[in-house]
Amino acid sequence: MKKIINKPEDYVKEMLEGLYIAHSDLITYAANDVHCLITANKVSGKVGIATGGGSGHLPLFLGYVGKGMLDGCSVGDVFQSPSAEQMFEVTKAINSGAGVLYIYGNYNGDIFNFDMAAEMADFEENIKVLSVVAGDDVASAGPSAPGEKSTRRGVAGIFFVYKCAGAAANKMMSLEEVKRVAEKAAANVRTMGVALTPCIVPRVGKPGFSIAEDEMEIGMGIHGEPGIRKGKLESADRITDEMLGKIITDLPFTANDEVDVLVNGLGATPLDEQYIVTRRINEYLAEKNIKVHRFYVGEYATAIEMAGISISVLKLDDELKELMEAPACTPFFKQ
Amino acid sequence: MKKIINKPEDYVKEMLEGLYIAHSDLITYAANDVHCLITANKVSGKVGIATGGGSGHLPLFLGYVGKGMLDGCSVGDVFQSPSAEQMFEVTKAINSGAGVLYIYGNYNGDIFNFDMAAEMADFEENIKVLSVVAGDDVASAGPSAPGEKSTRRGVAGIFFVYKCAGAAANKMMSLEEVKRVAEKAAANVRTMGVALTPCIVPRVGKPGFSIAEDEMEIGMGIHGEPGIRKGKLESADRITDEMLGKIITDLPFTANDEVDVLVNGLGATPLDEQYIVTRRINEYLAEKNIKVHRFYVGEYATAIEMAGISISVLKLDDELKELMEAPACTPFFKQ
Numbered sequence: 001m002k003k004i005i006n007k008p009e010d011y012v013k014e015m016l017e018g019l020y021i022a023h024s025d026l027i028t029y030a031a032n033d034v035h036c037l038i039t040a041n042k043v044s045g046k047v048g049i050a051t052g053g054g055s056g057h058l059p060l061f062l063g064y065v066g067k068g069m070l071d072g073c074s075v076g077d078v079f080q081s082p083s084a085e086q087m088f089e090v091t092k093a094i095n096s097g098a099g100v101l102y103i104y105g106n107y108n109g110d111i112f113n114f115d116m117a118a119e120m121a122d123f124e125e126n127i128k129v130l131s132v133v134a135g136d137d138v139a140s141a142g143p144s145a146p147g148e149k150s151t152r153r154g155v156a157g158i159f160f161v162y163k164c165a166g167a168a169a170n171k172m173m174s175l176e177e178v179k180r181v182a183e184k185a186a187a188n189v190r191t192m193g194v195a196l197t198p199c200i201v202p203r204v205g206k207p208g209f210s211i212a213e214d215e216m217e218i219g220m221g222i223h224g225e226p227g228i229r230k231g232k233l234e235s236a237d238r239i240t241d242e243m244l245g246k247i248i249t250d251l252p253f254t255a256n257d258e259v260d261v262l263v264n265g266l267g268a269t270p271l272d273e274q275y276i277v278t279r280r281i282n283e284y285l286a287e288k289n290i291k292v293h294r295f296y297v298g299e300y301a302t303a304i305e306m307a308g309i310s311i312s313v314l315k316l317d318d319e320l321k322e323l324m325e326a327p328a329c330t331p332f333f334k335q
Numbered sequence: 336m337k338k339i340i341n342k343p344e345d346y347v348k349e350m351l352e353g354l355y356i357a358h359s360d361l362i363t364y365a366a367n368d369v370h371c372l373i374t375a376n377k378v379s380g381k382v383g384i385a386t387g388g389g390s391g392h393l394p395l396f397l398g399y400v401g402k403g404m405l406d407g408c409s410v411g412d413v414f415q416s417p418s419a420e421q422m423f424e425v426t427k428a429i430n431s432g433a434g435v436l437y438i439y440g441n442y443n444g445d446i447f448n449f450d451m452a453a454e455m456a457d458f459e460e461n462i463k464v465l466s467v468v469a470g471d472d473v474a475s476a477g478p479s480a481p482g483e484k485s486t487r488r489g490v491a492g493i494f495f496v497y498k499c500a501g502a503a504a505n506k507m508m509s510l511e512e513v514k515r516v517a518e519k520a521a522a523n524v525r526t527m528g529v530a531l532t533p534c535i536v537p538r539v540g541k542p543g544f545s546i547a548e549d550e551m552e553i554g555m556g557i558h559g560e561p562g563i564r565k566g567k568l569e570s571a572d573r574i575t576d577e578m579l580g581k582i583i584t585d586l587p588f589t590a591n592d593e594v595d596v597l598v599n600g601l602g603a604t605p606l607d608e609q610y611i612v613t614r615r616i617n618e619y620l621a622e623k624n625i626k627v628h629r630f631y632v633g634e635y636a637t638a639i640e641m642a643g644i645s646i647s648v649l650k651l652d653d654e655l656k657e658l659m660e661a662p663a664c665t666p667f668f669k670q
Contacts, residue, residue, distance in 0.1 A: 002531045002548070002642060004571045004608040011607065014571075018610030021617045022630035058606040196337045213337070236339045236349075268603035270639050271393040272346065273339040275353030282356045295357035299634075304605050307337060307640070334669045 001205045003305075008202035012055045012077050019062070023331040026066040030093035035086050037062045038072040038093045047169040047178045048072065048094035049101050051162065052087055053110055054079040056201070057222060059332035060301040061104075064159070066330030069166035070103075078201050078304070079223050081109030087117035092125055099128035099175035103161055103182055105154020106135035130175055132165075132182040134158040136191040136312060138250045139219025139228045153221050156264040156301035157189035157312035160324070163333075167326035185320060190250050192243040193310035195220035196233065197268065199303045218242060222266070222303040236273065240280040243311050248288065253315060255289040260324055262312040263295065267302040269309055274298065277309055293321060300332075336540045338640075343537035347390045347412050354397070358666040361401040365428035370421050372397045373407040373428045382504040382513045383407065383429035384436050386497065387422055388445055389414040391536070392557060394667035395636040396439075399494070401665030404501035405438075413536050413639070414558050416444030422452035427460055434463035434510035438496055438517055440489020441470035465510055467500075467517040469493040471526040471647060473585045474554025474563045488556050491599040491636035492524035492647035495659070498668075502661035520655060525585050527578040528645035530555035531568065532603065534638045553577060557601070557638040571608065575615040578646050583623065588650060590624040595659055597647040598630065602637040604644055609633065612644055628656060635667075 005011055016034040020027065030036040052074035053061045062073040072090035074082035091100050102118065104110045111133065118129040135150045136157030165182035173181070195217045198207035209224050211217055216239070219227030234242075253259065261281055263274045274297050285292055293316055301310070314320070328335055340346055351369040355362065365371040387409035388396045397408040407425035409417035426435050437453065439445045446468065453464040470485045471492030500517035508516070530552045533542035544559050546552055551574070554562030569577075588594065596616055598609045609632050620627055628651055636645070649655065663670055 002568060004529070004531070004574060004604065004644060005611055006570045006572055011611070014614050015607045015610045018613035018617075018632070022610065022613050022632050055607070056605075058610075194339070196339070233337060235341045237341055239339060267605055268640055268642075269339065270391075270602055270637065271634075272350045272390070272639070275350045275357065275393075276340055276346070278353035278357050279349050282353075297353070297357050299606075302605065304607070305603055305642070307603075309339060 001200050003202060005202055011202045012075065015055065016075060019331070026331055031089035033086060033089065035075040035082055036089045036093065037065055037075055038090060039065055041067055042094065042096060044096050045098055046096060046172060047098045047101055047175050048096060049103060049165055049169055050087065050090050050094060051103050052082045052114065053105060054081060056304045057301055059299065063332035064162045064330050066328070068170050068326060068328035069162050069330050069333065078203065081107065081113050084113040084116035084120065087114055088120045091117060091121045091127060091129060095127045101165065101175060101178050101182065102129060102131040103134060103165060105158055106133050106150060106152055107154065128175060130179045132161070132179060132186055134161050134186045136186070136189045137221070138190050138192045138246050140221065140225065141250065153225065155191045155193065155222055156262055156310045157191040157314070159262060159300050160189045160260065160312065160314040161185045163328065164320055164323040166328065167323035170326065181323065185314065188251070188315040189312055190247045191310050191312040192247050193220060193266065193308060194218050194239055194243060195266065195306055195308035197307040198224060199267065199306040222301065236276045237280045240277050241284060244281060244284050247311065247313050251315060253290055253313060258291045258293050258316045260293050260314045260316060261295050262300060263297045264301055264310045264312065265299040266306040266308040266310065268305050268307040271298065274309060281311065336535050338537060340537055346537045347410065350390065351410060354666070361666055366424035368421060368424065370410040370417055371424045371428065372400055372410055373425060374400055376402055377406070377429065377431060379431050380433055381431060381507060382433045382436055382510050383431060384438060384500055384504055385422065385425050385429060386438050387417045387449065388440060389416060391639045392636055394634065398667035399497050399665050403505050403661060403663035404497050404665050404668065413538065416442065416448050419448040419451035419455065422449055423455045426452060426456045426462060426464065430462045436500065436510060436513050436517065437464060437466040438469060438500060440493055441468050441485060441487055442489070463510060465514045467496070467514060467521055469496050469521045471521070471524045472556065473525050473527045473581050475556065475560070476585065488560065490526045490528060490557055491597055491645045492526040494597060494635050495524045495595065495647065495649040496520045498663065499655055499658040501663065502658035505661065516658065520649065523586070523650040524647055525582045526645050526647040527582050528555060528601065528643060529553050529574055529578060530601065530641055530643035532642040533559060534602065534641040557636065571611045572615045575612050576619060579616060579619050582646065582648050586650060588625055588648060593626045593628050593651045595628050595649045595651060596630050597635060598632045599636055599645045599647065600634040601641040601643040601645065603640050603642040606633065609644060616646065
């Protein structure tokens with residue numbers, strides 16, 4: 001394990017301490033617990049938006065707490081859900097009377113704990129909480145009957161849900177309206193990823209799985225969940241075409257749609273490769289007569305030091321487009 | 336070689352094409368050559384600032400072209416200098432009558448070509464060009480007599496030089512004044528790096544050097560130039576203390592100094608580790624009674640997919656502090 005760390009058991013705590021030092025203008029913490037991260041700029045009367053999840057995905061999840069996006073994030077150990085108590089503390093700290101919206105990825109531990117935190121907020125503090133579970137991953141969609149709970153994992157596309165909901169809350173929309181916006185964004189985003197190497201959880205000290213030296217895995221999850229196809233490493237254009245093809249047919253996206261596109265590095269993959277993929281996405285979508293409103297390129301949701309990328313596509317309407325364009329200022333996203 | 340690329344010989348061209356697609360509001364190119372990158376928002380009467388260098392270091396060098404920082408960047412192949420002709424084309428395109436300042440790293444190929452481009456600009460177009468060569472690396476300082484040319488390589492600390500000079504030009508300072516500011520910033524920044532893994536130039540297809548599985552190299556350059564010490568991988572705190580110790584004594588930085596600090600990921604190292612290092616830097620400098628004005632953390636100057644970090648420290652005075660705080664908007668740096 002080649003990492004610049006101290007004791008593995010101090011990894012998350014020390015990372016958080018560094019974050020609070022570097023970004024004290026934007027973030028602080030509640031309940032005397034560094035895992036209960038909240039905005040340093042609470043806006044009175046605004047719907048509070050909280051997220052949470054395991055560490056190891058920076059800038060997810062906590063990096064989007066700030067002005068115009070999220071208000072709080074409970075932070076778990078690497079690839080572990082934070083506790084319901086931590087979520088409850090964040091909820092109390094960010095509530096300013098207009099209620100709190102939870103937005104988080106579709107993982108069992110998070111669902112269980114966020115549901116419990118919402119009950120605690122209701123019973124103990126009379127805070128109204130609504131929840132939106134984001135599941136944008138195409139690879140994990142699985143077969144499901146209408147009305148069944150989705151098996152789709154939440155991956156990088158949750159960035160779009162945060163951005164739209166955050167801008168809606170910033171316009172002082174009601175809790176129900178912010179939830180409607182978050183649900184619309186979540187329903188209109190699809191993501192596919194490809195992994196080239198595994199990653200190492202510090203406490204474990206070795207990779208949890210392997211990918212052969214000349215292979216890739218299409219559709220792998222951000223904790224190393226199995227993808228839909230292992231195969232020989234192919235060219236950037238072929239990888240891009242395969243992933244985009246699956247994204248386009250899944251929603252589906254069709255001619256004359258307008259979209260925002262997120263090209264996301266999973267950790268070790270250089271920006272150069274992300275831009276090579278951006279170039280091909282632009283060609284591919286132009287051939288389909290799908291118009292790109294804006295590209296976002298960089299590390300938005302990682303899997304520690306995994307090499308690979310993901311592509312997320314958000315179908316826009318006038319409302320989502322305006323919300324995507326609104327200003328935001330967080331440690332990891334400024335516009 | 337595990338990379339998401341097409342033909343290695345198309346690597347830089349396709350990366351640049353992706354960049355122009357994603358950031359068309361901020362950058363474009365001159366002379367019908369994608370390697371001649373310039374701002375899309377030229378300001379009349381302002382000193383133009385150009386840089387240049389090899390690819391493989393994103394966001395260096397080109398990512399800082401935009402509003403409030405650089406105006407142009409000639410882009411070479413991976414780890415190769417761009418040509419004097421490309422630098423000359425950028426110079427012509429960004430000149431708006433107030434002259435052009437070149438700011439670039441201390442590498443022989445770049446020095447030779449930028450000097451030639453400056454002569455071409457003078458003789459052929461009557462454009463006044465001045466140059467500042469940045470060399471912030473402590474590890475490559477070497478022994479040199481007073482007045483001798485420095486052997487220090489330019490590394491991540493050039494970000495501070497770009498930021499200060501760009502803000503000075505934006506205040507419509509004269510060419511001589513912008514050069515003075517750039518020289519002051521360059522003289523007051525020091526950097527040390529540590530590498531954990533090598534990187535692979537796409538055309539070469541294999542690492543140019545190796546670092547044993549349990550070792551690190553302190554002081555390695557961003558092209559894999561030899562460092563000052565190979566040794567067993569140590570804890571984040573010990574690595575940080577060793578690098579900061581060398582930085583502090585080199586300038587030197589002393590009690591009551593105020594500084595900006597850049598914690599830079601070299602490519603594959605996760606943000607988590609960068610923040611663990613940030614935490615220790617804060618402790619270390621507090622012990623020395625050196626005040627940190629602001630931390631910058633993230634990938635600012637990389638070596639393709641090398642794992643490792645660098646630490647850069649800039650000694651501030653009132654002028655540099657004001658210039659560091661000025662707004663900027665480029666593809667990779669916004670404040």
